[in-house]
Amino acid sequence: MHNNVSRRALAAAAFSLALTSGASIASAAELTFWSMWNEPEPQAAALRKIMDNYTKAHPETTFKVVWNGRQNQTKLRTALQAGTAVDFMDQDGDQLAGGLQKEGLGLDLTAEIDAATKDSLLPGVLDVYAKDGKYSQMPYVYNTVNFWYNKDMLKEVGGTVPATFDELLSLCEKVKAAGKHALVIESNVAFYNFLYFSHYLSREMGPNGLFKVFEDKSGDGWKDPAVMNALKGTRSLWEKGCIAEDARGFQYPAGQQTIALGDTLGELVGSWLPTELAESAGKDFPWGAFNFPTVTGGVGKATDIEVGLLSFMVLKDSKNAKEAASFLKYVVGEEAQKILAEEASVGVVRKGVAWPGAMAEAYASAEQATALAPFGGGLSVAYPEFASTVLSPEYNKVFLGEITPEQFVDTMVTKTKEFWATQK
Amino acid sequence: MMRPRMILVFLAPAMLLYIALLVVPAFQAFYLSFFKTSGFGDAAQWVGFDNYARLWNDSIFWRSLRNMMLILFVGGIWTFGLAFLFTMLMNSGLRGKKVLRAMIFMPNVIAVVAITTFWSFVFMPRYGMLTSLLKAVGLTGLASTAWTAPENVFFAMMVGLVWISVGFYTILILAGADKIPADMYEAARLEGASNLQIFRMITLPMIWDVILITLVLWSISAIKIVEFPYAFGGPNIDQNLYTPAIYLYIMGFGQRDPVYALGYATAIGVVLFLLTLVTIVLLRFGFKRERVEF
Secondary structure (H helix, E strand, O other), X not given: OHHHHHHHHHHHHHHHHHHHHHHHHHHOEEEEEEEOOOOOOHHHHHHHHHHHHHHHHOOOXXXXXXXXXXXXXXXXXXXXXXXXXXXXXXXXXXXHHHOOOOOOOEOOOOOOOOHHHHHHEOOOOHHHHOEOOEXXXXXXXXXXXXXXXXXXXXXXXXXXXXXXXXXXXXXHHHHHHOOOEEXXXXXXXXXXXXXXHHHHHHHHHOOOHHHHHHOOOOOHHHHOHHHHHHHHHHHHHHHOOOEOHHHHHOOOOHHHHHHHOOOEEEEEEEOOHHHHOHHHHOOOOOEEEEOOXXXXXXXXXXXXXXXXXXXXXXXXXXXXXXXXXXXXXXXXXXXHHHHHHHHOOOOEOEOOOOOOHHHHHHHHHHHOOOEEEEHHHHHHHHOHHHHHHHHHHHHHHHHOOOOOHHHHHHHHHHHHHHHHHHOO | OOOHHHHHHHHHHHHHHHHHHHHHHHXXXXXXXXXXXXXXXXXXXXXXXXXXXXXXXXXHHHHHHHHHHHHHHHHHHHHHHHHHHHHXXXXXXXXXXXXXXXXXXXXXXXXXXXXHHHHHHHHOOOOOHHHHHHHHOOOHHHHOOOOOOOOOHHHHXXXXXXXXXXXXXXXXXXXXXXXXXXXXXXXXXXXXXXXXXXXXXXXXXXOHHHHHHXXXXXXHHHHOOOHHHHHHHOOOOOHHHOXXXXXXXXXXXXXXXXXXXXXXXXXXXXXXXXXXXXXXXXXXXXXXXXXXXX
């Protein structure tokens, strides 16, 4: 009898153990994450730490990471075709918007992002890549586009931060008089140079001005006087000596190095510049950042900024979509965002989390932003082929003085008309 | 003697791998070029010859083709001209031939990225080597030239490309020339032939088959060239440096801008394949000569 009872008790215990372990197996999830970082990079180390912290708090969730580097989305394209299961990934928001998101392969995260999470983020961050009010990206790193400059040099030449484009031209005079160069460019990086045009046009027409121009299917949008003002205004930076003539030959990163060398005041570029120049400029370099100034007669504000966000995306077919979405919410939480800012030296998307010292003014720019647009005004997200093969290279020609503004307008009218004629 | 059936058995694994990993994907690529697809698993849309028609009207493709032709012909003339000159000089009884040969070949053992970084520094405005040199000798006007500005950047790249290629082709041509019996050279010298005459009358005809092979190799590498111009132009390469293979990469593999026109990119690949084929056939026929036995 005793034996029978013991056997029954043992069987019951075994059964309940099996149930419990079964239950724990069912809820355990190993999330497969394909990342745009390379393993030795500080950003990868910060993400690794964030994942470890998450696993400590949620032991049922572990991570398997593939560090792919910047070609992550392209590698993922091949992997998805081969049936590889990936739960979530990260990439530049612009690239994701024109890639996986456009193809409808991202999970709709709208329901997962509650009001509290939304309110905790810097203004407009989630909406930059929203489509019809739905979110399929979770931005986690924030880059602003500003004029990045040497504060000490600005003081030495007796200049102040320009609020208008005319003030910027006057500042150039002061810098030139001091025997220095005001601005520098990288002649081979057309999408950096395009920032001058997209900003100027935005200051002329307000946010989305570029879309208004391009989406006129007759091509006549380019004949808007604001376009000519933007072309001539940005060309005047060369004509007035803001940018030295020999900068036409700077190949990335030669141009930006002249800032570190104390030869040039600044450059219009993303907030990654202090990180890229950390070694050559030194950690105490007096970095400052100001927004593209307003232009006479324009309706755009200086606080309308262009951004380059890095985002996560949960794949639509992920078997662990819920767990992955929970993790993404954790990444934009205070603890994880502090780790990213402090250990990876990047700007982050959460309000109140301080950005690394050199980027302090970029944080102010993000906090006070009245409108956000993707890098270069966003045309490269919505119409990547046109932006990449026509608009950006053609603008580079006019900016570098190879063609006239009038020739640019004529080309764009023709090419835009041709583009829309081929769209079915 | 091994029976033919046995040879087939031994060859089968390699042939199967070759067919599965090269021949089948190549045919698939031909097929894919008739579709419009991003490659993200979307439903590919049959467009027939549309990708080819678009290519025909694509000014960027034609510019890339022009650049490729300049590399093939202008770059080829400089590369082979210098390679022949070095071969001639080294076969003229010059002392330290082995050291010179090693020095000429040296750029080929260095990573392309390092070489292009060096050349970018040579041509860099304001602080570059060439600018400093020109300033030092008082040529300030020339020193202010922006060698890597859009109108000059292609030829600046070509200088570096020729520099790196000359060594490789000199070594190949020299290897062929070394097989020519030394008494032929001695006899020619005794007869009073100059170095140029020796090269033209003896070396060149006797290594004709080697030259044909080097020309085929140069043509193939020039037609599908990516790495040198791409590394020279940087990750955000200027259209002035596009070659068809670089354009294929830009259109098919999503760089800074998310362009994923895989069908179109594949059509460029097919055109490149056909171009290579036609060039090789033309070279084989154009340079056909009676083989010199020695």
